[in-house]
Amino acid sequence: MSALAHLPDTKQFPIRHVAQVTGVLPVTLRAWERRYGLIKPERTPKGHRLYSEADIQTVHQIVRLIDQGISVGRVRQSLSGIGKEEDTVSDWPEFREQLLRSLYGLNAMQALAVLRRVGALYPLHALLGELIRPALLQLQHSEASGRWAFRSMLMQAIHLYMDQRTVGVEVNTRQQPILISRCLAAGDDLQARVFEAQAREAGLDLRWIGSAPSPLAFADLLQTSGAGGGLLWEDAEPVDDWAAQLQQLKHASPVPLAVAGDFSLRHVTRLQELAVPVLAQDATAALQMLRTWK
Amino acid sequence: MSALAHLPDTKQFPIRHVAQVTGVLPVTLRAWERRYGLIKPERTPKGHRLYSEADIQTVHQIVRLIDQGISVGRVRQSLSGIGKEEDTVSDWPEFREQLLRSLYGLNAMQALAVLRRVGALYPLHALLGELIRPALLQLQHSEASGRWAFRSMLMQAIHLYMDQRTVGVEVNTRQQPILISRCLAAGDDLQARVFEAQAREAGLDLRWIGSAPSPLAFADLLQTSGAGGGLLWEDAEPVDDWAAQLQQLKHASPVPLAVAGDFSLRHVTRLQELAVPVLAQDATAALQMLRTWK
DNA sequence: AATGTTTTGTATAAGTTCTGTACAGTTTTA
């Protein structure tokens, strides 16, 4: 992720172009940068701004947030994917400590407060990777007798936070929604829900519809609901005949389909053989992929 | 609660936006805040009001109550209080229709909106009995191929609504919390969560801690957490040797314990034989019972 | 029924903050 950030982007655009495609005047773009530091494009040796594709997406997000009614000065907090620079001073251990302390006190509301506080500062994937997953792991290896309760409360708080973050975000409803589900393996849907939240914040109309009873049921729903695509998110190791089931699903689906989740990463080659598209691991790339679908 | 109040929420809106979406003029919003303190938005360092989504929902609720004929000055009680006036004209079929339509459209946010709208007008037990349970039943008997997804979205919306309603309610923290769990039977925890919300709105510090792996684990947590009591909420038919497990739990528990849920109603006599207290079926009586515990 | 009091939405005023844009002067690009 941060490795990507340092690489020169394939395409870079002058300010005029950004203004053109986003509808924000150049002078305003500069003001935003100066006053709120929302977008920090690279520069030519002589100082001219060079906006990357990601920068343009950020501007789009800002515009969307403004349309939603949030004032420019307050956009920063609501914008996911900012706050990469502050990583030098890592507060993560402190946050983890706060989160676990809340759980040990069986205080779900306090745990939620921690998630909110941290979630306002860091992008979702960081929240997942640096706070939530470590906390879950720590609970898993803990010797505390009540860890089942702590884990349960944490999951509860996470779901609530994700929902609160997801609900109320205005998404692009002109496009057909993409349904996201799971049906091959058991387990929680943490990562799927986090990705859903990320996608919705990026303006995509992604909808988690719960775990499907069978691949055919999922295909059926894709058919009848008029969805624009289907995403199968599997993390745990699925049933033995998953390949067959996946083929079945693929043939029955009337719309584009892709697999995602940890499972898909473990079986890339096999999935390639089956000619089932795999969602990019990187969130930005994955979103781009979904955007250009159909 | 007050600790939560000054934490940054993910999204914050200026007063103009609140006015626009609720139809209440900014000047009136300020008057309400000054005169009745119903909504206390955060402030920027310079003093501008910052409304959270929850605040906006509160305003919506207030507007709805005013439309119902309740004067602003008395809204405060009705906001968290249990509505008593029974409706002469029942809108429930209409509400059910709206809810199901939202689900068929796979629109979880719209479903949530329906719950909020109705929940602002009626007490929770009515919401459960007249809207949620009938809707679940209807889905269960529906022939629609995607009913699993509809049910899943409904459960999702319900949980979110309950959580949102539960979070931020000030409870009596001087008393020791009562833990509520489930461990004998499988199934969803819908009714337990609804009761939790009711109890919290009544000022009781009841905390749902998820389903326990075993009765002893629950007893253990009651011990270590310093809880003031334990509530075992079971709806589905439990394992065969539930009586023995319950006895075990009762003996291991260091604090008062009671059983609740549909299961407890089906086995009143047996539970009496075991000398295990059963929570009153009526919500008001049940709350009274918990209040005088210990 | 008539009268007084409280409630409640809106209006006004005077001052502050926010935010998009304009302008001036310089440098870079094509």
Added chain:
DNA sequence: TAAAACTGTACAGAACTTATACAAAACATT
């Protein structure tokens, strides 16, 4: 050389703030 971008300052109008004031509606009392 003309067009476009850069920086920094400036400014106007919109939006917010508090505080006081006022009229209509609702409620209470004689």
